[in-house]
Amino acid sequence: MTLSDEKYPAKLVSLRPSDFEYGRTPVPIPAPARWEYETREQIVRHFQSLIYQLKIITQTYLPTAKAKLTSRRSYAYPIVLKMNKLAKSHRPDQILKELSSEVIAVHALGKIIVAITEDYLKQFIIMIDELIKIVPKKREDWIVWGKSKSGAPVQSVEKEKNREYDLIHELTCIDVIQAYSANEVLEAMGAEDYKACEKDGEFKVRFFSYDDQMDREVLFNFTSYFHHRGLENQKINRLKYSHNLSTYTIPYVNQEIIQQMASFPGVESISSFTRFRVTNANLMQDTQVLDVVQPEQGKTYPKVALVDSGIGSSNAHLAPWIESEEVYVPFNRQDNYHGEFVGGLLIYAHLANPFLKDVVDTGVKVLDVIVLPNKKYESIREDDLIDALEDALRTYSKEFRVWNLSLGSSRLCSGMISEFTASIDELQDRFKVSFVIAAGNYMEMRNVWPIKDPFLNEMDRISLPADSIRAITVGAVAYNNDSTNLVSKGEAVPYSRRGPGVGLSIKPDVVHYSGNPDNFPIHSIDTFGHIVSDYGTSFSVPLVSAVLAECYEQFPGTLTKTMAKALLLHGSKHPATKKYITTLNDHYLYGFGLPRRINDVLYGNEHEITLIFEGKLNPTQNRNWIRISDFPFPESLHDGGKIRGEILATVVYEPHLNPQRGSEYCRANLDFRLRTSRAKGGYDTITKGSSAGEGSDSAMWEKDQMTRELKWSAAKQFVFKAPRGREGSSDIRLELYPTWRNLSEKKEIPFAIVITIRDPKKEAPVYNDVSKALLMSFQSNDVKLRYEPTRISSRGRS
Known part of the structure; x- marks a missing residue:
């Protein structure tokens, strides 16, 4: 680790009161929603199909369901509406209002469950029947033209037809109406x-x-x-x-x-109750033994809580680094192999694997939380694991901000949020810690590479608890390969489970190195310091935990978990191409990439600068959205009506979560824009989000925004790249504004933004230009690491 660029530190920029806007967010007023069918004949045929489906429910499902009830009259039955549109503007809000109904759950994308009484199910049929009588020949028959305040032509619906227009629109967006079935209940x-x-x-x-x-x-x-x-x-x-x-x-x-x-x-x-266990191959033991490395007296180190199978009391290599211990498994039911392998990677990764890069080589202090029993006898049940985590967090959360969970289950991520996932998200919020979790091992292993369609097969999708929104989920990539391997160096290994996460969100968040079976395992140490070899996503997790813990340790002042995650993701790149990841397929395999250490993120050079912003949007305080009208863009990258250079912006935020809403677990979205003024007036957006790439199928299901712009994803990146320049000026605005799933759920949203501006030609004095602009209009501070870490070293012996 070198600090050669420490004279060019990142800048922590304070948001000014004037940067917060209290008015409406800058989104255009939408035109009347389009109906899913064009002609009266098509709409009537669809409505008749919906009536038929409702009659099946009332005539077949209801009599059987009612027979099981003591109280029947006002009982609300769960009814499934399968939507062909995802956007909230297509939701059946008007229908549910008239039926005195509400959404009680959301599962997979487009599948909502509503509660409707018997009387209102019958009223639903009458409603559709009445609408059939008045459906126009075509939608446009009910549309009128007018003018906006600016004089621009706008469409609207005939005033007396508003209700019927909305009902027809909502009904055409419903594909299927059916009773919630036993098969759905027993899906898991x-x-x-x-x-x-x-x-x-x-x-x-x-x-x-x-x-x-x-x-x-x-x-x-x-x-x-x-x-x-x-x-x-x-x-x-x-x-x-x-x-x-x-x-x-x-x-x-x-x-x-x-x-x-x-x-x-x-x-x-x-x-059933989900059980968690360790998975490892325990491939081989080497004769080489590493020397014991001792922490220096009076020196501080990054700290990681290791939630695993424990470190044995006779392990002289790891014992000096253990600060505290919490034991939830009796000694006679422990098998410390897995915990010692993971712990060894926290401290000795660079010594056992001298070929590894971007790993912490300065030592890590450990809280040993022993929760995983010997897999030969038992596993730990989800409720016991939650109890142990909560107990340990009460004591140690302020001191240990990073919690390493190299464990997994066989239960795949689905449209429903599990009780366990919801609980660990709550624990992270309550105790202000970051869980670092394995993506999970796909035991059958993929036999096809590359993966062309991430939605084709979900058997290798991430498993619980890797779907946690607040956690950092880690996948595994190969550090080497030969002709016997399916994947090459830097590519996702065949056992590393992939995304998407909940609601098409990016999972894993990042990746790190682990073994490429069978000839290139990852190495660690056993109880006696022998080099041992294995592979699994369990062993990529501690490499990321150490990097994140170093962020907490080295960052000057208090570091929130929102900002810690933003810095981790901002420094990540594709492990094979060394570029920022911009396609859907790659995001679902690599997340945002392989993270770099904190000094590489915070320190730049004279041709680049990193800016850090942090704050909270809060509608109750009239902090509705953000507009920085004088964003400090370097003058040296503006010339002759053009702007050039590269900008990478990473946005991480913590939306309100509702586990009842399944694929709509995240209840708010933050949209980020950098915009430049045009010579002819107005502003153009210059930043682009991730592309759906080969993912295709984006028009169907309206996945375009959810994949291209990562809508509803709690972490996202935006890029501006114009090495030769594009039309624009140094008059650049930064905008950050929310979208809510439901206006009644407007809650405070903590966010962090990390922006790097650079000249790829390495010519322009970017750092000085931006620093001068900050001095004129902003309050900012240099972000310098607390101290220069010292690499620990050891000589191996046979």
């Missing part, structure tokens, strides 16, 4: 899950969340019905860590009862 249940339920003697039942009164009514009807079938009601308990989810532990009776419960109206899902 396979043969092994039934066995796990029987072994545990209990399982989880999640109910749809209505309002308090309806929730009580659903639970009362459920317990009354199954009490007569052998269910002991006194053993039913609310899952204590489900918080925003209505999940209960139910005592096991038999498999038949589980299947009967799946047909009970109001049950959303049934699942």
Whole structure:
């Protein structure tokens, strides 16, 4: 690690009160929504199909469902609406309002579940029937033209037709209406899950969340019905860590009862408790032994909480680096191999793997949290893991901000948010820590490379808890290869699970090196300091944890987890091409890339500068959005009506989360723009988001914004690249504004922005230009590392 560019540190720029806007966000007023069908004949045919589907529900589903209820009249039944459009402007808001209904859950993209009573289901049919009588020959028959305040022509709907126009629009966006089925309830249940339920003697039942009164009514009807079938009601308990989810532990009776419960109206899902275990190949042990490296007295080091199988008391190589220990597994049920391998990579990675780059080589202090038992005997259940994490966090969260979770499960990320994922997101927010989590190992291993369509097969998609929005999920890439390998150096190894995450979000967040089976494993140490070899995403995680911990340790002043993540992602590049990642396929394999160490992110040179902004949007304080009208763009990159150079902007924010909303878990989106003034007036956006690339299929499902601009993704990057210049001026604006899933959910949004401006030709004095501009109009501080770390070294012996 060198600090050769420390005289060109990044600048932490304070946002001024005038940068916050209290008015409406700068989005154009939309034209009347288009109907999904063009002619009256097409619309009527579609409406008749919807009526037919509703009659199947009322005539077939309702009689069976009602027979299970004690209280029936006002009971709201879960009904699935499958939408052919994703944007919130296509949601059936007017329909639900007229049916006194509401959305009670969202699962996969385009699949919403609403609660409708029997009377309103019948009213739904009448509504559609009445609309059929008045559908115009074509949509345009109800459109009129007018003028905006500026005199521009605008479209609007005939005033007396507004209600009917909206209802027709919303109905044409609905593909399918059906009752929520038992198959959907049991989606997470396979043969092994039934066995796990029987072994545990209990399982989880999640109910749809209505309002308090309806929730009580659903639970009362459920317990009354199954009490007569052998269910002991006194053993039913609310899952204590489900918080925003209505999940209960139910005592096991038999498999038949589980299947009967799946047909009970109001049950959303049934699942076994997820279990977490370590996975490793334990390939080989070398005769080489590394010397013990001791931390220096009085010196501070990065800190990582290692949540794993533990480090043995006789491990002389790691013992000096352990600051504290929390034991949740009895000694006689421990197997420390995995924990020591991961711990060895935190401290000895550069010594055991001298070919590795971008790894922390200065030592890491460890909190040893022993939660994973010997896999030969058992695994840890999700509720026990949550209890252990919460207990350890209460004591150590202020001192240890990075928590390494090199563990995984067999449960794949889906359209539903699990209780465990929701809980660890809550823990990270409550204790202000960052979890670094393995993407998971695909045990069958991919046999095709490259992957051309990320949506074709989901069997190698990330597994729980890698779908955590607040966490940093880590995939694995190869550090070397030969003719026997499917992938080359720097490419995603065949076992590293891939994205997308929840709602097409980018997962993994980053990658680091691990073994490329079978000839190129990653190396660490065992209890006695012998070099041992293995592979798995578990072993790429500690390399990232150490880099992130170094950010917390070296950053001057207080570092929030939002900013820590932004710095980590900003310094990441594709491990093979060494370029910033800009395509969908690559994002779902590599995230934002392989992270660099903090000095490489914060220190530049005379031809580049990095600016850091941090703040909170808060509608209750009239801080609705941001506009920096005098963004400090270097004059030396502006010449003759053109601007040139490169800009990379990384935006990380923490939206409000709602686990009931599945693929719409993130309830807000932040959009970022850099805009330059035009000679003819107005402003052009010069930054571009990620491209869908080969992902195709973007027109269908409206994935264009969700993939191209990473809409609703809590981390995103934007790029300006014009080495030869493009039309523009040094009059550049930075804009940051939110979009809300639901206006009633407007909440504070913490955000961090890291922007690097550079001259790729290495000619312009970018650093000096921007520094002068900052002095004139902004309050800023140099971001200099707290101290210069010293590389630790050791001699190996045989």
